[in-house]
Amino acid sequence: MPAGNDTQPTPKVTPAQVRAWLEAVPDPEIPVLSIAELGILRDVQCRADETVVVITPTYSGCPAMQAIEQAIAARLRRHGVAAFRIRTRLAPPWSSDWITAAGRRKLLEYGIAPPVRTAGCGPAGADNQPLVACPQCGSTQTVRVSEFGATACKALYRCEDCLEPFDYFKCI
Numbered sequence: 001m002p003a004g005n006d007t008q009p010t011p012k013v014t015p016a017q018v019r020a021w022l023e024a025v026p027d028p029e030i031p032v033l034s035i036a037e038l039g040i041l042r043d044v045q046c047r048a049d050e051t052v053v054v055i056t057p058t059y060s061g062c063p064a065m066q067a068i069e070q071a072i073a074a075r076l077r078r079h080g081v082a083a084f085r086i087r088t089r090l091a092p093p094w095s096s097d098w099i100t101a102a103g104r105r106k107l108l109e110y111g112i113a114p115p116v117r118t119a120g121c122g123p124a125g126a127d128n129q130p131l132v133a134c135p136q137c138g139s140t141q142t143v144r145v146s147e148f149g150a151t152a153c154k155a156l157y158r159c160e161d162c163l164e165p166f167d168y169f170k171c172i
């Protein structure tokens, strides 16, 4: 913020305000999670002429990103922010490690196994797959049924103990 520059209009909003509005934007695919909890919302900058919102897509080609941008735009307009830009930042790439602790808990409550968090996405099971715990009973006796679950971001697993199928949020 340049000091003593009278030609620059004072921004009407602060990054903290904008962040508070946007933190509640739900992920279209997992509505219990907000874009902040997923780690998609990376940065908010309030410049004199416009507000810039920086997001990083979870997976390239995830069609949810368009819906997220629309939701962000709608929320900004509702709060009277007319001049804004939504920037997509691809580097560094989104990591499932960016999902917050609250986000991981909500995933589990929603019946989706959160990504196994370790370097290199291990520990690997016998078939070189991560050991995914069943969100229903906690058993790690689980098998991957399909590389793709309800969306490309998830894989379909089945628990050998309680026999329930479930989505696993893939680790990247």
Ligand SMILES: [Zn+2]
Binding pocket: 134, 135, 136, 137, 138, 139, 159, 160, 161, 162, 163, 164
């Ligand atoms: Zn189970």
